[in-house]
Amino acid sequence: MEEWTPATVKAFRQALLTWYDQEGRDLPWRHDQDPYHVWVSEVMLQQTQVQTVIPYYENFMANFPTVAALAAAPEPQLLKAWQGLGYYSRARNLQRAAQQIVTDYHGEWPRTAAGLADLVGVGPYTASAIASIAFGEVVPAVDGNAFRVFARLLMIEDDIAKPRTRQTFEKIIQPIVDPKRPGAFNQAIMDLGSSYMTAKNSDPAHSPVKEFDASLRAGRVTDFPVKTKAPRPKLMPYYGLIIHSPAGYLMVQRTEQEMLSGYWTFPLVRQADLREEDDGEPSLATDIVALTRRWQQEAHLDLSLQPLGGRSVSQTYTHQRWQVKLLMANLQTVSDLQFYPGQWVAPGDIADLPLPKVQEKMGQRLQDQNPFDEKEWK
DNA sequence: AACGCGTGGCG
DNA sequence: TCGCCAAGCGT
Numbered sequence: 001m002e003e004w005t006p007a008t009v010k011a012f013r014q015a016l017l018t019w020y021d022q023e024g025r026d027l028p029w030r031h032d033q034d035p036y037h038v039w040v041s042e043v044m045l046q047q048t049q050v051q052t053v054i055p056y057y058e059n060f061m062a063n064f065p066t067v068a069a070l071a072a073a074p075e076p077q078l079l080k081a082w083q084g085l086g087y088y089s090r091a092r093n094l095q096r097a098a099q100q101i102v103t104d105y106h107g108e109w110p111r112t113a114a115g116l117a118d119l120v121g122v123g124p125y126t127a128s129a130i131a132s133i134a135f136g137e138v139v140p141a142v143d144g145n146a147f148r149v150f151a152r153l154l155m156i157e158d159d160i161a162k163p164r165t166r167q168t169f170e171k172i173i174q175p176i177v178d179p180k181r182p183g184a185f186n187q188a189i190m191d192l193g194s195s196y197m198t199a200k201n202s203d204p205a206h207s208p209v210k211e212f213d214a215s216l217r218a219g220r221v222t223d224f225p226v227k228t229k230a231p232r233p234k235l236m237p238y239y240g241l242i243i244h245s246p247a248g249y250l251m252v253q254r255t256e257q258e259m260l261s262g263y264w265t266f267p268l269v270r271q272a273d274l275r276e277e278d279d280g281e282p283s284l285a286t287d288i289v290a291l292t293r294r295w296q297q298e299a300h301l302d303l304s305l306q307p308l309g310g311r312s313v314s315q316t317y318t319h320q321r322w323q324v325k326l327l328m329a330n331l332q333t334v335s336d337l338q339f340y341p342g343q344w345v346a347p348g349d350i351a352d353l354p355l356p357k358v359q360e361k362m363g364q365r366l367q368d369q370n371p372f373d374e375k376e377w378k
Numbered sequence: 379a380a381c382g383c384g385t386g387g388c389g
Numbered sequence: 390t391c392g393c394c395a396a397g398c399g400t
Contacts, residue, residue, distance in 0.1 A: 049386075
């Protein structure tokens with residue numbers, strides 16, 4: 001890899017920050033250096049692109065303008081504000097950290113990366129970003145952009161998928177960070193990584209730091225960064241149960257142990273489990289299937305599940321690929337039996353719940369087919 | 379250390 | 390349709 005002299009470091013800072021001052025993006029969270037604003041934006045930006053985050057950030061600040069407001073927010077409102085943004089544990093961790101700030105720190109922010117890292121949901125990158133941007137600490141904020149930019153500039157061969165590579169990069173970048181403007185330096189690297197030095201379609205030959213780009217000189221830009229590939233998502237076949245009654249549709253809130261926790265969906269049953277039930281084998285069925293069976297037997301209700309036409313709904317996650325076949329049943333009466341932990345939701349009220357994308361797709365499919373001649377969709 | 383965790387965009 | 394990528398963190 002390349003090594004830079006102090007003179008090269010100085011020239012690099014100059015070129016980078018001159019460009020950033022002229023061409024840096026005007027983003028909603030860059031209007032001031034309020035640590036609350038920086039923190040919320042950084043958490044939203046974890047694994048998420050800027051143009052996706054902007055409307056969520058604006059809405060979030062309108063709903064929760066201060067750390068105290070966030071700490072006191074009702075969870076359904078919080079989850080609704082995060083709906084569609086993904087990685088939902090971020091929202092819960094954000095609120096828990098807000099409560100830490102209010103109660104443990106009496107509203108006073110830790111002013112260093114080391115202190116900030118004690119907040120739940122704030123890891124090494126986010127802690128350094130907040131510390132440098134809001135409090136001027138001279139530390140590198142090493143995210144995917146910094147990995148890519150410096151891997152190319154210096155031709156660093158370490159595999160960025162390995163956890164310990166972070167320390168390697170931090171050690172290399174630390175003396176390069178501009179001690180006078182660490183926050184601007186870190187943000188400039190990110191802007192560079194999302195413009196002239198992207199993963200694909202980058203244009204390093206015209207970047208403001210092209211003179212410092214060893215991979216460009218070597219004609220090896222696309223060799224960096226080195227990163228081992230992630231495994232393919234595992235196929236997970238489900239049935240989505242659309243159970244309709246005069247009271248509405250049966251919805252369940254996903255538990256803390258499940259992914260998408262706190263969000264609401266139609267009951268989802270692994271296809272293998274439902275088949276085991278049908279075969280009369282020892283039951284691997286979920287609560288919902290067992291309850292639908294019991295309900296059917298005790299109340300003598302017709303709960304025969306019919307397929308809903310059309311192809312299955314699919315949703316790909318980082319490690320799972322769901323294929324959801326929709327089955328539906330129409331109950332003429334509800335009786336007083338309860339579907340724990342489910343809840344009947346009127347069609348016009350479904351959109352008020354926090355819903356993950358896969359539920360929106362199932363709901364859309366249902367509305368397209370409209371098998372129960374429903375007129376009350378919101 | 380390796381894995382689980384959402385969604386949207388792009389070639 | 391597919392594979393890869395995007396301002397990571399918790400366990």
